[in-house]
Amino acid sequence: MAGPSAPRLVLAANRLPVTVRVSAGGRITLAESVGGVATGLLPLLKDAKVRWVGWPGAVEGLGLSERTRLDAELRRRRLEPLHLTPHEVEQYYEDYANGVLWPLLHSFADRLPLEPTGWSTYQAVNERFARRLAAVAAPGARVWVHDYQLMLVPGLLRTLRPDLRIGFFLHVPFPGADMFRLLPQRDEVLRGLLGADLIGLHTPGYVRNLLAVASAADLSSVVDGPAIRHVGRLTSLGVFPMGIDVERFERLAARAGKGEAAKTFRRPHGVQVLVGVDRLDYTKGIPRRMLAYERLLDVHPELRGRVRLVQVAVPSRDRVPAYRSFHAEVERLIRRINGRFATTEWVPVHWIERPMDAESLAALYRAVDVLLVTPIRDGMNLVAKEFIASRPDEDGVLLLSEFAGAADELAEAVIINPYDIDGAAAAIARSLAMPRAERRLRMRALRERVTARGVMAWSESFLEGLDRAAVIAGEARPRLASSLEIDQLVERVALSKRLVLLLDYDGTLVPFSAMPELATPDEELLALLAALAGRPRTAVHVLSGRDRQTLGRWLGALDIGLHAEHGVWSRQPPHGPWRRVAGGDTRWRKRARDIMQRMRDETPGARLEEKSEALAWHWRGVDPDFGNRQAKRLEAQLVEEVNDETCEVLLGHRVVEVRAAGIHKGQVVRRVLERESVGTCILALGDDRTDEDLFAALPQDAIAVHVGDGESAAGYRVAAPADVRRMLQMILAIPPIRSPRRGPPRRRAQRAPASRPSRSGTRRSPPPRR
Ligand code: ADQ
Numbered sequence: 064m065a066g067p068s069a070p071r072l073v074l075a076a077n078r079l080p081v082t083v084r085v086s087a088g089g090r091i092t093l094a095e096s097v098g099g100v101a102t103g104l105l106p107l108l109k110d111a112k113v114r115w116v117g118w119p120g121a122v123e124g125l126g127l128s129e130r131t132r133l134d135a136e137l138r139r140r141r142l143e144p145l146h147l148t149p150h151e152v153e154q155y156y157e158d159y160a161n162g163v164l165w166p167l168l169h170s171f172a173d174r175l176p177l178e179p180t181g182w183s184t185y186q187a188v189n190e191r192f193a194r195r196l197a198a199v200a201a202p203g204a205r206v207w208v209h210d211y212q213l214m215l216v217p218g219l220l221r222t223l224r225p226d227l228r229i230g231f232f233l234h235v236p237f238p239g240a241d242m243f244r245l246l247p248q249r250d251e252v253l254r255g256l257l258g259a260d261l262i263g264l265h266t267p268g269y270v271r272n273l274l275a276v277a278s279a280a281d282l283s284s285v286v287d288g289p290a291i292r293h294v295g296r297l298t299s300l301g302v303f304p305m306g307i308d309v310e311r312f313e314r315l316a317a318r319a320g321k322g323e324a325a326k327t328f329r330r331p332h333g334v335q336v337l338v339g340v341d342r343l344d345y346t347k348g349i350p351r352r353m354l355a356y357e358r359l360l361d362v363h364p365e366l367r368g369r370v371r372l373v374q375v376a377v378p379s380r381d382r383v384p385a386y387r388s389f390h391a392e393v394e395r396l397i398r399r400i401n402g403r404f405a406t407t408e409w410v411p412v413h414w415i416e417r418p419m420d421a422e423s424l425a426a427l428y429r430a431v432d433v434l435l436v437t438p439i440r441d442g443m444n445l446v447a448k449e450f451i452a453s454r455p456d457e458d459g460v461l462l463l464s465e466f467a468g469a470a471d472e473l474a475e476a477v478i479i480n481p482y483d484i485d486g487a488a489a490a491i492a493r494s495l496a497m498p499r500a501e502r503r504l505r506m507r508a509l510r511e512r513v514t515a516r517g518v519m520a521w522s523e524s525f526l527e528g529l530d531r532a533a534v535i536a537g538e539a540r541p542r543l544a545s546s547l548e549i550d551q552l553v554e555r556v557a558l559s560k561r562l563v564l565l566l567d568y569d570g571t572l573v574p575f576s577a578m579p580e581l582a583t584p585d586e587e588l589l590a591l592l593a594a595l596a597g598r599p600r601t602a603v604h605v606l607s608g609r610d611r612q613t614l615g616r617w618l619g620a621l622d623i624g625l626h627a628e629h630g631v632w633s634r635q636p637p638h639g640p641w642r643r644v645a646g647g648d649t650r651w652r653k654r655a656r657d658i659m660q661r662m663r664d665e666t667p668g669a670r671l672e673e674k675s676e677a678l679a680w681h682w683r684g685v686d687p688d689f690g691n692r693q694a695k696r697l698e699a700q701l702v703e704e705v706n707d708e709t710c711e712v713l714l715g716h717r718v719v720e721v722r723a724a725g726i727h728k729g730q731v732v733r734r735v736l737e738r739e740s741v742g743t744c745i746l747a748l749g750d751d752r753t754d755e756d757l758f759a760a761l762p763q764d765a766i767a768v769h770v771g772d773g774e775s776a777a778g779y780r781v782a783a784p785a786d787v788r789r790m791l792q793m794i795l796a797i798p799p800i801r802s803p804r805r806g807p808p809r810r811r812a813q814r815a816p817a818s819r820p821s822r823s824g825t826r827r828s829p830p831p832r833r
Contacts, residue, residue: 069199069204070200071112071113072110072113073114073116073196074114074116076104077213078118079120079137081096081142082094083122085125091125102311107522111141114143115142116192116196116199118146119137119146143195151188154185159184160181161383162384165211165235166385174385176384186251193220197220197223200224205227205530206227207525207526208229219258220258221258230263232303233264236272236440237269239275240272256273256298257277258296260299261299263301263525265304265443266302267302269468273300274289274291278687289301290535298532303528304468305518306513307513308518308519312425312449312453315421315424315453316452316453319453335432335495336370336431337435338434339374339435340419341374343376343390343393344379344380344389345389346441347439348438348464351482351487352481353396353400356400357396370411371409371411371412371413372412374397374414375419376393397412397414400412428453429456436461436464437481438464438466441468448513454506457502457503460477461477461509462479462490463476476509477505543780548779553794556744556746556794557794557797559800561743562601562602562794562799564746565731567607568609569582569750570750570751570771572584575716579683584617584618589621591788592623596621598795600799602624603623603636605623606626606630607625607629608715610628611627615641622636627641628677629676629677629722629726629728630645630728630730631676631677632675633731648710648723649723651710652678655710659671659719662693663680666689666690668684674722676722676723676726677723677726679720680718680720697719701719709724716773727753729760736762744765745765745766746765747761747766747767748768748787749768749777750770750773755775758777766778768790769781770782770787771783
């Protein structure tokens with residue numbers, strides 16, 4: 064565990080910001096990588112209290128002592144190496160992160176492998192990262208996790224170290240809900256992300272997509288402005304468009320006019336230069352860019368011999384099958400164009416397939432007439448910003464795909480749709496012919512934008528946002544009871560002289576299911592309830608909104624009290640007859656039914672349930688956005704047209720209900736407790752709005768436990784039905800105290816009043832806040 068001198072900020076990314084090279088003679092050299100993320104985060108490492116956890120690259124060639132030396136050297140630079148085995152690299156990095164997540168997050172459904180592999184290794188490596196981060200971070204430290212390779216880390220780390228401020232930044236796009244749902248592990252991935260206090264994305268569109276995914280997922284998530292509320296937490300979402308190291312590119316560009324590199328890219332007189340600079344990736348739109356260039360040469364024969372396209376591509380991920388075939392496709396198109404148009408004096412496409420050092424890159428940017436940044440999909444695209452920073456001469460045209468995140472910021476670029484080959488060709492022609500004054504005007508505006516928000520400002524604003532988000536999350540967090548609190552609670556309950564259990568059914572004893580009819584009790588639950596009912600001096604009651612036939616069929620064989628339709632019908636143990644104990648006035652029913660039926664017909668997936676004292680309109684299974692809107696409309700109509708003193712309208716968990724007035728679970732509580740003596744321990748568990756009536760009617764010394772998220776007056780909170788069952792099992796495991804009190808039960812001295820008390824009047828002392 065982290066000691067007192069442990070880091071206050073820990074960065075985590077798949078790769079460390081250095082590249083380790085091992086020469087044939089075994090010499091180790093470390094070169095700083097200058098990718099966008101590395102340059103953005105490296106300045107943070109100047110602080111002695113910062114660490115970076117990541118993979119240093121393949122070091123299989125090193126012996127044990129060399130590896131120890133390497134690790135020591137990395138640690139001296141505040142880098143914490145996490146070595147991956149070749150098997151882990153293949154499965155976690157190549158197969159799952161690059162083979163599955165990369166195409167999915169970029170909305171390339173057709174690039175998804177027929178059979179996705181690598182998930183279990185992806186989980187295992189994410190766990191290794193989480194464990195390492197948990198071990199190095201100081202108490203309460205900030206941890207900033209980067210990118211799609213580590214999407215499970217926030218959730219895993221949250222369980223290990225709830226004290227940390229956890230931020231996550233996604234460098235790639237977040238796709239629409241229809242795309243994200245293709246991922247077989249979508250729930251696990253989303254749950255992983257939601258362990259963060261703050262999730263940062265490049266654009267407002269990606270934030271919108273993530274919110275839509277969260278509201279579609281059945282993780283009890285509630286979308287709440289730019290935040291997602293879910294069991295136990297509030298995760299904020301923020302837009303943080305990444306910038307670049309502007310000064311560095313300005314410096315390089317100033318030198319570029321003079322050096323060797325400049326000569327390489329000096330333009331032959333009268334020839335205009337189009338340039339593309341990309342990682343060789345199918346998201347970057349290189350084939351369509353080639354087609355647009357070919358179209359340009361077809362439509363404008365006068366440009367032949369007077370333009371050339373320099374395409375620089377860094378080979379990338381060539382062990383992933385989708386990349387190998389893509390590579391072949393690009394080369395085929397280039398050969399076709401050069402074959403069709405080249406002359407002895409002129410080659411239309413110059414293909415440079417290697418990484419270029421920063422100086423040469425800056426020289427190339429300086430020589431550009433039109434830079435082609437035409438991705439099909441790109442999180443941000445830093446090349447566009449590097450080009451702008453490299454043009455203090457306020458010249459050169461940026462042609463930018465509307466599907467790059469950068470297009471959200473760089474409105475003065477020439478924006479194109481890369482799918483529109485004719486349109487892109489026409490835009491290139493226009494850019495080539497653009498008058499100097501317009502070029503200057505556009506570039507000046509672009510430079511203002513790029514220089515105003517460099518990469519340092521980006522990382523600072525994210526970390527400030529993280530601090531704010533962590534405070535909000537702390538305030539808004541519906542606090543889950545700790546295992547210590549649960550232990551104490553169980554002990555108190557189990558050692559009481561007499562115990563009454565008041566249990567809600569759906570969402571408390573069983574999880575919600577797509578069809579309410581399918582939420583039947585399983586063997587484990589039936590055995591658990593039977594054992595509790597058989598426990599000495601223990602009474603068990605199930606209070607549900609369900610009808611009495613269903614409750615009777617499912618739980619009727621047990622020696623427990625059953626209360627159907629929120630207390631209209633009751634059946635006392637052992638196996639007493641059902642008695643109607645409330646209700647009767649049904650004047651509201653016909654009007655309500657007409658309105659609810661109409662809304663059901665207008666809402667695909669909704670269904671109407673008839674109960675003897677209530678009508679329930681369920682929208683579980685309806686598109687979440689639409690369902691929510693329809694539910695609100697329905698509630699408004701019912702309140703307007705039906706609501707009177709004979710009935711009430713309730714908005715529950717994906718249900719709108721109209722029921723006879725004065726019927727609620729609180730009434731059941733009063734009837735059940737009438738015969739109980741002082742000193743009886745009462746434990747009530749529920750998850751829904753209707754259980755708040757139950758909690759409100761409890762005597763002061765009773766224990767209320769809320770299941771799941773959402774507001775509640777209960778003093779304790781657990782996450783899910785599985786936790787409820789675990790608690791009940793724990794009660795069973797403790798033998799009840801031996802000597803029962805003799806004589807008739809003394810009546811309870813303190814009883815809640817007959818009418819429903821206000822919530823503030825029924826506070827049970829909550830456990831101390833964490
Ligand atoms: P990338 O997909 O790698 O990054 P990008 O933003 O364009 O894409 O960054 C590429 C970097 O590589 C740039 O710094 C560029 O200079 C450099 N580069 C490209 N070709 C090169 C070459 N031939 N030689 C040398 N260097 C070259 C991911 C997301 C992006 C997002 C960034 C940052 O996919 O959408 O912008 O992270 O969040």
